[in-house]
Amino acid sequence: MSELQATDGTxxxxxxxxxxxxxxxxxxxxxxxxxxVGSMVVLxxxxxxxxxxxxxxxxxxxxxxxxxxxxxxxxxxxxxxSIWRPLGVSATGFAVGLVFAIVVALPLGVVLGxxxxxxxxxxxxxxxxNATPRxxxxxxxxxxxxxGMWSKVVIVFIGAxxxxxxxxxxxxxxxxxxxxxxxxxxxxxxxxxARLVVLPNSLPYIVAGLRLAIGxxxxxxxxxxxxxxxxxxxxxxxxxxxxxxxxxxxxxxIVFAALSLIMTGLVQLLEIxxxxxxxxxxxxx
Amino acid sequence: MTDETLPRTAQPIEEAxxxxxxxxxxxxxxxxxxAVLLFFIAWQAVFLVVPLNTLFLSKPTLIxxxxxxxxxxxxxxxxxxxxGQPFVYGFTAAVVVGVTIGIVMGWRARVGYALDPLMxxxxxxxxxxxxxxxVVFFGVGVSGKAIIIFTLAVFPFIFNAAVGVxxxxxxxxxxxxxxxxxxxDLYFKLIVPSVLPYIVAGARIAVGxxxxxxxxxxxxxxxxxxxxxxxKFGDLFAxxxxxxxxxxxxxIALILTEGIRWAERAAFPWRVGQ
Numbered sequence: 001m002s003e004l005q006a007t008d009g010t011x012x013x014x015x016x017x018x019x020x021x022x023x024x025x026x027x028x029x030x031x032x033x034x035x036x037v038g039s040m041v042v043l044x045x046x047x048x049x050x051x052x053x054x055x056x057x058x059x060x061x062x063x064x065x066x067x068x069x070x071x072x073x074x075x076x077x078x079x080x081x082s083i084w085r086p087l088g089v090s091a092t093g094f095a096v097g098l099v100f101a102i103v104v105a106l107p108l109g110v111v112l113g114x115x116x117x118x119x120x121x122x123x124x125x126x127x128x129x130n131a132t133p134r135x136x137x138x139x140x141x142x143x144x145x146x147x148g149m150w151s152k153v154v155i156v157f158i159g160a161x162x163x164x165x166x167x168x169x170x171x172x173x174x175x176x177x178x179x180x181x182x183x184x185x186x187x188x189x190x191x192x193x194a195r196l197v198v199l200p201n202s203l204p205y206i207v208a209g210l211r212l213a214i215g216x217x218x219x220x221x222x223x224x225x226x227x228x229x230x231x232x233x234x235x236x237x238x239x240x241x242x243x244x245x246x247x248x249x250x251x252x253x254i255v256f257a258a259l260s261l262i263m264t265g266l267v268q269l270l271e272i273x274x275x276x277x278x279x280x281x282x283x284x285x
Numbered sequence: 286m287t288d289e290t291l292p293r294t295a296q297p298i299e300e301a302x303x304x305x306x307x308x309x310x311x312x313x314x315x316x317x318x319x320a321v322l323l324f325f326i327a328w329q330a331v332f333l334v335v336p337l338n339t340l341f342l343s344k345p346t347l348i349x350x351x352x353x354x355x356x357x358x359x360x361x362x363x364x365x366x367x368x369g370q371p372f373v374y375g376f377t378a379a380v381v382v383g384v385t386i387g388i389v390m391g392w393r394a395r396v397g398y399a400l401d402p403l404m405x406x407x408x409x410x411x412x413x414x415x416x417x418x419x420v421v422f423f424g425v426g427v428s429g430k431a432i433i434i435f436t437l438a439v440f441p442f443i444f445n446a447a448v449g450v451x452x453x454x455x456x457x458x459x460x461x462x463x464x465x466x467x468x469x470d471l472y473f474k475l476i477v478p479s480v481l482p483y484i485v486a487g488a489r490i491a492v493g494x495x496x497x498x499x500x501x502x503x504x505x506x507x508x509x510x511x512x513x514x515x516x517k518f519g520d521l522f523a524x525x526x527x528x529x530x531x532x533x534x535x536x537i538a539l540i541l542t543e544g545i546r547w548a549e550r551a552a553f554p555w556r557v558g559q
Contacts, residue, residue: 035398043403063422120316125324131542132535133497136512138504139519140527144341215409222411223497227504234414241417249418257410264409 065246073247074254083233087255090232093149094221097156101213105161106206109168110194113202119169126165134158135223142228152224152232159220160213167209171202204275211267218260343524348532351525360514361533368499368510371427375434376495383439383491384484387446388476397447408440416501425506434498441487441494449483450476482553489545496538 044067051064077083112119134155145151179197188196225234233252240248308315329345337344343351355361390397390404416433423429453476461471503512511530518527 031395032398035395036402039399039403040406063418116313117316120313121320123313124317124321127543128535128539131493131538133493133500133538135497135500135504136515136531136534139516140524140531143519143522143524219411219413222414223501226413226417226501237414238417241421244421246418249414253410253412253414256414257406260411261406261409 062244063246065250069247070250070254074251077248077251083255086231086233086236089149090221090225090234093152093224093232094156094217096149097153097220098160098213098217100153100157101160101164101217102210104157105164105209106168109165109202109206110172110198112165113169113172113175113198114190114194126162129158130162130166134220138224138227147228147230151228152221155224156217156220159216163212163216164206164209167205167212168202171205172198174205175201204271207267207271207274211264211271214263214267215260218256218263222256339524340522341524343528347525348528351523352529352532355526355529361511361530364509364511364514364530365533368430368503368512371430371434371502372495372499374427375431375498376438376491378431378435379438379442379491379495380484380488382435383442383487384446384480387443388450388472388480390443391447391450391480392472392476401447404440404443408444412436413497413501416505420502420505425502425508430499430502430507430510433502434495437498438491438495441490442484445483445487445490446480449480452483453479482549485545485549485552489542489549492541492545493538496534496541500534 048066048068051061051066056064108122112122137158138151138155141151141154145154175198179201180193183193183197221232222234225232226238229235233255237249237252240246240252325345332344339347352361386400390400413433415436419432419436420429423432457475457479458471461475466474499510500512500515503510504516507513511534515527515530515534518524518530
């Protein structure tokens, strides 16, 4: 399971330090930000002007929207408050599923990290479920739990469970053996080892797992609401796309993306805060 | 499934120890196989005690029969081919486009500055949400599904290729330049080979996302394909065949991800453990 470690798709690179960097002037410092913001502005402007520059058939126009329209729709949704109810429904499913995942993943991860036999027995299941897109279970879950909140909760749960479980396991396994032996020499029980050494040590791993879990949970909410739900922001988006309200679809997408980014960012702050006292190599994980 | 053979390559140290008892040496895979067997036996055995409602659950023997039925009638094979076609198109396009963009982003610092935030935003947003639009616009055929798969699978390639290029040894770059290598030589003799491990690692993540793309496309609107089959058997309450299809997808997903993992270990052994 060691290679199973969940990552967010990239390999952390240790970029070699550039010793020969020229002295920094103002432009050099601002350049990354300017270019980053600039490319986004260019994209938005081109998108906005696209219908004016390129003639489109009326049929194609149905599928097209501009950033200003999306912004307007988003504004109306918030101003009239019509977004809050579906968003609340989605958020409830997200929160319940995530909490369940945390409650199950942490103890299970600690057990797997401490016991080799338990690890060997559960590992095939984890590998199989982690490799399988959880969407595959959705029709089954709808059959079992109906179209309500619970099939959504289970999809969120399955999605969020594995990053948390795998990272907890990794954190526990990487706990300092010397510290464990010291605590044990002083007469600690397995529970004391978990409380005093293992858990504090695996905290940064767990928080990193949480960051990945949030992204997957948001995806789970979207997907579950697309195919098997009666209420929620995802349902609003599907209905809108059925009636060619492309701006509503994009508004929903932006809300989901913004929430996902904000939550991930907050967890990242927590990660930095929690690993401030740690030696560098751990906080870089 | 190659569970029994994989750990041997993963733990060369244990194999180096001679005359270890058979059970001791293969303890982990043995326990794993045992657990899986126990799981299925327990699943089957439960229904000796509890009455089985086939509209709600199924049991392994029935699932095997359902799977056999799907294989014999050729339905399964047909659905897999239908789903496999857009998968191959979308994934190939994702590799080509993603790696190209990623390498340029990593190599040209300014391109990186310009595209990094944009790509991060795209990667973070649940792009699956655009699937209904794609289906409405491009239809339910091969092209619509291939586009969904491409959109989901392209980002791991972009990010991993970019990171891989940034990790290229500066010393080697200088060597190529000092020996009179052109920009083209740099790309093909240095950057591409050293980025390959990163791309393969990206492919492992992209495969999972591409499978999601197949399912999303087919759940929405389709008349054939493995995802459609699962949804259809669910609607028909044919749980044995539904479970059979789910297991087929699980096995395919396992083979793809574990296969890439195996290829990673075989091709780039120096990266194991990173």
